[in-house]
Amino acid sequence: MIRVLLVDDDDEVRESLRLVVEHEGDMVVAAEAACGERAVSVAAAVRVDVAVVDVQMPGIDGVETTRRLRALPRPPAVLVVTAFRPDDRPLGALEAGAAGFLLKAFRPQELPAAIREVAAGRQVLAPAVTATVVAEAMRARTRDPEPLPPDDLGDLTDRERQLCRAVGEGLTNAQIAAALGITATTAKTYVSRLLDKLGLQNRTQLAILAHRAGLL
Structure with missing residues (x-):
């Protein structure tokens, strides 16, 4: 059973995500959090396999939340969910340790599939995000070259x-x-x-x- 942590400051969004997850027979919502700080605290106390994290939240954003979650002794895989705004920084989330990016406009079956992928140690990247990640990476490498x-x-x-x-x-x-x-x-x-x-x-x-x- 895949234990999922839902992290989003919007109660209605969390409810929608919970309904999708709990419709599946191989996963369960282990906990929910309305902010990044709470998510890290919960994940440190409760076993979580996958954290589904909104990238835009008050307080620490999804990127920093991802970084802190991945730094835990038992780090969950992190799936970042985004409305894909220009400042969502997909590359930053991936560099922070996110296993994937999923657009909020996903079809219901896409979330469980993505959760299974990252729980198995694989990466999920919505095709619409790939071009942005590549462009952001190329700009970053131009500013700060490193071995490729x-x-x-x-x-x-x-x-x-x-x-x-x-x-x-x-x-x-x-x-x-x-x-x-x-x-x-x-x-x-x-x-x-x-x-x-x-x-x-x-x-x-x-x-x-x-x-x-x-x-x-």
């Missing part, structure tokens, strides 16, 4: 370049599958193998590399 994955993509096959480009465009596995004429499971496997080949940890890094390499 190698830009030499000469040993990639044409199919791997297609995958790299598709991830850079923010396509989901299902969309990649449709574009390449393969199944979503195969697309997921191909992307995982590509990450391993390039020594990358997640799709965000792959998207950044695709932009740097001029594939888009």
Whole structure:
């Protein structure tokens, strides 16, 4: 059973999230919090597997809440939920340790699916957020350069370049599958193998590399 902590200053939003979560048979709302400070306190006292955190809250925001949650002795995976305003800082949340970003306009089935993904140690990034994350990362690297994955993509096959480009465009596995004429499971496997080949940890890094390499 996946134990979920809901963190949002809007009571109605928390209620909506709770109804979605508790409709599932493999997860339960372990606790709720209306602010980041309370969320950290609760997570320190109660076992939580996944924290669903609103990025915009009074007091400490979702980014700082994420950072503090991930610093706990038993840190929950953090799924940040956002209305996707310009100041939501998706890259900051990911750097703080968030396992993913989900838009508030999600379909009901998307939240449980995302919770399962991050609970299993995987990353979830809404396609609409990918371009913003990449752009923010590129600006940050311009201001403060640091070592990046190698830009030499000469040993990639044409199919791997297609995958790299598709991830850079923010396509989901299902969309990649449709574009390449393969199944979503195969697309997921191909992307995982590509990450391993390039020594990358997640799709965000792959998207950044695709932009740097001029594939888009």
